[in-house]
Amino acid sequence: MPRTSRLQDLIRMLRHHAEPIGGPELAERLGVTLRTLYQDIAALRAVGVEVVNAPGQGYVLPPEVTLPPATLAEPAPLEPAELTFYTNPLSRGGIVHWMLEELGVPYRTVTLEYGTTMKSPDYLALNPMGKVPAIRHGDVVVTEAAAICTYLADAFPEAGLAPPPAARGDYYRWLFFAAGPLEAALALTTLGVQPTVEQQRQLGCGDYWTVIETLAGVLEGRAYIAGTAFSAADVYVGTHLGWGMHFGTLPRRPEFVAYWEGLRQRPAHQRCEAYMAQVLAEA
Structure with a gap:
């Protein structure tokens, strides 16, 4: 028609x-x-x-x-906005790489190096933090992996990587639980910091083991964290669980293992793993 x-x-x-x-x-x-x-x-x-x-x-x-x-009147077709991905293979850019592969849209990759091009004036104008990942979509710049995943799911709704707006409670909750309490608890534990009970009240993440038990409880018996369909929240949460179990910062809880094994078989993630294997082989 x-x-x-x-x-x-x-x-x-x-x-x-x-x-x-x-x-x-x-x-x-x-x-x-x-x-x-x-x-x-x-x-x-x-x-x-x-x-x-x-x-x-x-x-x-x-x-x-x-x-x-x-x-x-029939509108003239619009040129799609160019999507540029700024990353380093050994960074949280891997989260966004997986998200981009799930979208299946064209994008251009710019690889930056720590301490040099990542701190160049051109890139600092884009992201004053001088870190990756970041994306530029047309005139829009987005940094921080969780924000990028959320933005991309909304910018490309045809990919179906976000639930309908009325069903996004779990989607937002667990995506940002991973970006907030989970990341903070993992960072503190990795640095050997054990907050006192009084300090835990001041931290958004509270206690490490409370964070772990909370996440294990929501994942028990679930293939996806935000309902019955795969979403950007699974990209973000799943990556952290995969990394955490691989590097030993997260316990290999049966709930985590079952959830991650289901996600890592996705073709988009397999392509990312193949890319990483090639990068490591060439390093």
Whole structure:
């Protein structure tokens, strides 16, 4: 079906639906994929038709919105924004590398070296911390692995790496649990720091073993950490568990082992492991 006809059908559907309607249901009624629906909504917004996404409810077209007929002309195709990945193979960039491979979109890799190019004026202008990973997507710059994974899942919804907005409680909770309490507890333990009970009250991570038991409890019997489907949260949590068990900073709990073994078999992760093996062989 031509895009003009699809846009007209989309507007007609929203006009006759007083309450917000969820993306999956809307796509099914229109007979299109979710990816096509997102593209069509973006096309309407680009010409001034503000389709509103009511958080946790769905899409709605406000009654005051008017649509000049000329705005439904077939839009010219947009050039996709270039996606550049700044990394070093021996860094947390491995998390983002896996995420990018799961997306299946084109990207350009820029490898930086510790102490030299990572601290160059050009890169410091991008990330004043002088560390990796970072991405540039068009004019957007994102640093910090958890933030990058979250951004990419939203920037490329067709990959299905984030749950629907109304079902993102566990997704956000455990992704940032790993970025916060888990990373902090692992860092303190690796440095040989054992906080007192009083100090634990001041730390976001509290006690190392409480963090471990909490994570083991949520993963028991689960293939994925945020519901029944693989998501960006699994990329982030899974990588930390894989690294932690490999380097001995995390115990090989049966819950961790079962979860990680399921994730590491994914083709995207296998490609990342093959790349790392080649890098280490050439080092």
